Amino acid sequence: MSRHDLVTVRVPATTANLGPGFDCLGLALDIYNTVELSLAVETTVQITGEGQGQLPLGPNNLILQAADRLAEQTGQQVPGWHLRQHNEIPLARGLGSSSAAIVGGLITANELLQAGLDRQQLLKIATEIEGHPDNVAPALYGGLTACCVEAEDVCCIRLDAPRELDIGVVIPRFEVSTRQARQVLPEQVSFDDAVFNVSRAACTLAAIVAGRWEVLSGVMKDRLHQPHRASLIPGMEEVIAAAEEAGARGAALSGSGSTIVAFATDRQDAILEAMVKAFANFNVEATAFWTKANNQGAVLVGEEVSQ
Numbered sequence: 009m010s011r012h013d014l015v016t017v018r019v020p021a022t023t024a025n026l027g028p029g030f031d032c033l034g035l036a037l038d039i040y041n042t043v044e045l046s047l048a049v050e051t052t053v054q055i056t057g058e059g060q061g062q063l064p065l066g067p068n069n070l071i072l073q074a075a076d077r078l079a080e081q082t083g084q085q086v087p088g089w090h091l092r093q094h095n096e097i098p099l100a101r102g103l104g105s106s107s108a109a110i111v112g113g114l115i116t117a118n119e120l121l122q123a124g125l126d127r128q129q130l131l132k133i134a135t136e137i138e139g140h141p142d143n144v145a146p147a148l149y150g151g152l153t154a155c156c157v158e159a160e161d162v163c164c165i166r167l168d169a170p171r172e173l174d175i176g177v178v179i180p181r182f183e184v185s186t187r188q189a190r191q192v193l194p195e196q197v198s199f200d201d202a203v204f205n206v207s208r209a210a211c212t213l214a215a216i217v218a219g220r221w222e223v224l225s226g227v228m229k230d231r232l233h234q235p236h237r238a239s240l241i242p243g244m245e246e247v248i249a250a251a252e253e254a255g256a257r258g259a260a261l262s263g264s265g266s267t268i269v270a271f272a273t274d275r276q277d278a279i280l281e282a283m284v285k286a287f288a289n290f291n292v293e294a295t296a297f298w299t300k301a302n303n304q305g306a307v308l309v310g311e312e313v314s315q
C-alpha cells in the first residue's frame with residue numbers, strides 16, 4: 009500500500025440550524041479552509057488567512073487535537089505533526105470554522121496514518137469533539153444535511169443542495185463564541201415552542217429540497233435559539249426582517265452567530281444592501297457577499313505519494 013507523506017484537504021464552511029433546525033440542519037458553503045498535514049519529529053504549525061496571529065500554533069490547535077484524537081482512537085503513536093492551514097472561514101462568526109478544523113484534522117490524519125476509517129466513523133468522532141453534528145456533517149459530506157445523535161452513533165441524511173439558490177452572507181465585525189451562545193439558551197422550552205420548531209424544521213427542509221421558495225421565509229422561523237441569542241447580536245431580528253422585506257426567500261442566524269444568512273432567487277443587491285443597512289442602524293459594521301451551496305464536502309487535494 010502506498011504511503012502519504014503529505015495530505016491536503018479542502019473543507020467547506022457551513023451554516024447550521026437554518027432557523028428552526030437547531031442542532032440538526034446544516035448546509036455546506038462555497039468558502040473553504042485548506043489543511044496540509046504531514047508527520048514530523050516535532051510539532052510545527054503555520055497559519056495564513058483568517059485566524060493568523062490568533063489561532064494556537066501548538067498542540068492545542070484544534071486541527072491537531074482532532075488529528076491526535078484519530079491517532080489515539082486507532083492506537084497509533086505520532087511524535088509530532090507539521091501543519092499548514094490556510095483559512096478563508098472567519099472565526100467565531102457561525103460559519104463552521106471549528107468544524108472545518110476538526111474535519112480537516114480527522115481526514116488528513118486518517119489518510120496519513122492509513123487508519124481506514126470511513127466518513128461515517130469520522131462523523132461520529134467529529135460530533136463527539138464538536139458536541140453537535142449540524143456543522144461537522146455538511147463540512148464532511150457537503151450539501152444539505154439532517155442529523156440526529158443516537159446513543160452510540162450519529163444518523164446523518166445528506167441531500168444535494170440546490171445550486172440555483174443564492175446564499176447571502178452578512179458577517180458583523182464582532183465575534184460570538186458558540187459556548188457563549190449556548191449559555192444563553194434555556195434549559196426547558198414549552199410544548200408549544202417545541203411543536204412550532206419541529207413543524208417548521210421539517211417544512212424548511214422540504215421547502216428547500218422541493219424548491220418551494222414561495223413558502224420558505226414563512227416557515228424558516230425559530231423559537232428555540234434565535235430569540236435567546238438576540239441579546240448577543242445587536243440588530244439580529246431587524247436584519248432578518250430587512251432581508252425578508254427586501255425579497256429574501258428566508259433568513260436566519262447562521263449557526264450560533266454572529267453571521268446572518270439570507271436565501272435568494274432574485275433581488276440580490278437590494279437584499280444585501282437592506283441587511284447591511286439594518287446592521288448599521290445598530291452601529292454594527294458588516295461584510296456582505298453572495299455565495300452558493302457546496303455539494304462536494306471535504307475533498308482531498310494535492311496528495312504527494314511515495315512508493
Ligand code: HSE
Binds near residue numbers: 190
Ligand atoms: N447548532 C449549533 C448552535 C451550531 O446553534 O449552537 C453552532 O455550532
